[in-house]
Amino acid sequence: MIVDDDALVRLGLADLLETDPDIDVVAQAADGLQAIELAGAHRVDVALVDVRMPRMDGITATARLRALPHPPRVITLTTFDLDEYVYNALAAGADGFLLKDTDPAEILRAVHLVAAGSAMLHPSAARRLIDRYHATNQPHATAAQARLDKLTPRERDVLVLLAEGATNADIATRLTMRESTVKAHVSRILTTLEVTNRVQAALLARDAGLNS
Known part of the structure; x- marks a missing residue:
């Protein structure tokens, strides 16, 4: 589903997405209320x-949308590289965000990645946005570190790579484990940290200053 108040943007995105035989545009909404209905x-x-x-x-x-019985995964679109509203959207449950001038091939890749359960953050904007709002906030860091203390050492290893934006396949290769094992670790990480998706787990890891 495409949700944008600009009809030309909706048309352009629909034309792009429909070039991929594995993607069907089933609905287009002009605002959030219409999106919930559709x-x-x-x-x-x-x-x-x-x-x-x-x-x-x-x-x-x-x-x-994320509160619906069968919630869609959400990719936030924005024109603004350092817009605090984008961070708030991620905190609300979005699985990633893209700038509207993102390369068309990357938009298609993002849809596939997010549909498969991964996250997709615009590389240049994501790091600055997350760092600006979280990495320097000590109260957030202390609380985040306490939550990460509940993880096993192996789960922390997985979270480090997840926070870097690695896919399950990438993590499996780098940590020499089966992809199914990585999926199990990710599931336990989300449950333990009480977050709903990989993006929120990555934000928490950055809050805590977790790095490789």
Whole structure:
């Protein structure tokens, strides 16, 4: 589903996505309220959601979409490289974000990655955004470190690579384990940290200053 108040943007994204035989555009919404309605009427696996829209913005829409009985995964779209609204969207449950000028091939790759359970953050914007709002915040860091203390050493190894944006396959290769084992570790990490997706786990790892 494409959610954007600009009809030309919706048309351009739809044309792009439909060039991929494995992607079907099942719905298009002009704002967050319409997105909630359409998500209830269609099976939506991934929603591309703009941040700034009338009636209901992308942040609120993301939280509402993620609270549905069968929630779609969400990729936030933004024009702004360091927009605090994007961070708020990630905290609301988005699995990643892209700038609207992202290369078309990367947008297609993002949809596939997020649909498969991975995260996709625009590389240049993501690091600055996360670092700006979290890495230097000591209260956040202390609380995050306490939560990470619940992880096993191996789970911390997996989280380090997850926070770098590595896929399950990448982690399996680098840690010499089966991909199914990595998936099990990731599932336990999300449960232990009480987060809903990989992006939130990565944010928590950065808060705690966890690195390789």
